[in-house]
Amino acid sequence: MSDAAAGSAIELRQLTKVYKAKEGDVRAIDALDLQVERGEIFGLLGPNGAGKTSTVEICEGLEEPTSGEVRILGRSWGEDSQGIRERIGVSLQETKFFEKLTVLELLELFASFYAKPMPLPELLALVGLEEKATQRYQNLSGGQCQRLAVACALIGYPDLLFLDEPTTGLDPQSRMRLWEVISSFREGGGTLLLTTHYMEEAATLCDRLMIIDHGRCIALGSPKQLIAELGAGHVVSLEAPGIGERLQAAELSSLASVRESTSLGDELNLTVEEPHVALPAILSLLREKNIELAGLSTRHVSLDDVFVHHTGRHLRDEEPRK
Ligand SMILES: Nc1ncnc2c1ncn2[C@@H]1O[C@H](COP(=O)(O)OP(=O)(O)O)[C@@H](O)[C@H]1O
Ligand SMILES: [Mg+2]
Known part of the structure; x- marks a missing residue:
């Protein structure tokens, strides 16, 4: 050869x-x-x-x-x-x-x-x-x-x-x-x-x-x-003013089916194994803390979540150079 x-x-x-x-x-x-x-x-x-x-x-x-x-x-x-x-x-x-x-x-x-x-x-x-x-x-x-x-x-x-x-x-x-x-x-x-x-x-x-x-x-x-390395298939994204400071990572990750939380200012992303199990626990914690949500969405884990996991920032925040 x-x-x-x-x-x-x-x-x-x-x-x-x-x-x-x-x-x-x-x-x-x-x-x-x-x-x-x-x-x-x-x-x-x-x-x-x-x-x-x-x-x-x-x-x-x-x-x-x-x-x-x-x-x-x-x-x-x-x-x-x-x-x-x-x-x-x-x-x-x-x-x-x-x-x-x-x-x-x-x-x-x-x-x-x-x-x-x-x-x-x-x-x-x-x-x-x-x-x-x-x-x-x-x-x-x-x-x-x-x-x-x-x-x-x-x-x-x-x-x-x-x-x-x-x-x-x-x-x-x-x-x-x-x-x-x-x-x-x-x-x-x-x-x-x-x-x-x-x-x-x-x-x-x-x-x-x-x-x-x-x-x-x-x-x-x-x-x-x-995506598999994140250890959970779904992301629950919560929006509320200052939500990242108002909830502790430890209390979030101890909730049923929640793997990890990443705070991005007014947005908090939770990687979860089973959304139907995690959501009731998340909502009850929010009620307990008197946190009113401005938005909640769930989605499958994407490569953006991999980026967020490693950097604490979204990939999509940055626009390409022209
Ligand atoms: N010719 C150059 N002179 C000085 N800085 C440069 C030059 N080309 C790229 N850079 C800088 O190097 C970094 C990487 O740029 P680049 O390789 O174009 O990144 P990407 O393609 O991922 O957008 C950036 O901070 C950019 O501003
Ligand atoms: Mg380039």
Whole structure:
């Protein structure tokens, strides 16, 4: 077996990236270890500023790490950058193409970079842009631009594909189309590193994912595993002014079927095993304490709850950078 055929698709060891800035240094990635196996759809999930793009751009050879080791498809960038480049596909967080070129002209341009590009009719069908082939880039919708960027990433039959927030800002229909493109890439045996701040996207698409915050791994596993680690299947969310200070964690977690409580200001989240058992106990405690609720909801545990569990913040609080 050749060196390049051995090993994981991506191996990062103690990866660190510090940006020098006037206001002070920014530690965007902080001693991150990451291993993505071949054939995996691996997700980096985290809020804005977590270090996702920095990580991906180092893997793509577009940014230099401050320290740490990077191996892509068994090689390092210093050793064989051409070899890596031929086997990866990249779609950046933001892509700008020539405004006046048509979809077909842009794809022809990208096809010319590869010895054996995917036939363009096949590629257009894959990303659902057949009807837009003769449209200029400047007249495409956001979803169509994003699918075109993914088409450019797929054109050289990459073994390893990087998609940085491919569905941010897209309407639900465009998002579904991109999810289909990703599924068909997976069926062909490709490896994908995907970043997203959408927990549903990570839960639906990824075999495994790493939740990152401040450049550090806070949880790693399959979506199912991460959710199972919370030890309860449901969340009861209570809203009342200052509720987090008015109830003690210990008295909450001693209630029937309640596992854990997390206070988020005027919101209190309880992970519970059986809502029908926990709710009467919760309501009776609230009556005892004279706490009037402004709202109560129950839901299945999600990856957002995993994030809340580790950080005390919601993933959804932070809006993506435009
Ligand atoms: N070129 C840069 N110079 C200075 N700081 C940067 C630069 N690029 C990113 N950062 C900072 O590094 C952190 C991580 O950014 P990024 O990797 O883009 O996160 P994400 O993709 O998860 O939103 C943020 O605090 C961001 O402001
Ligand atoms: Mg980013």
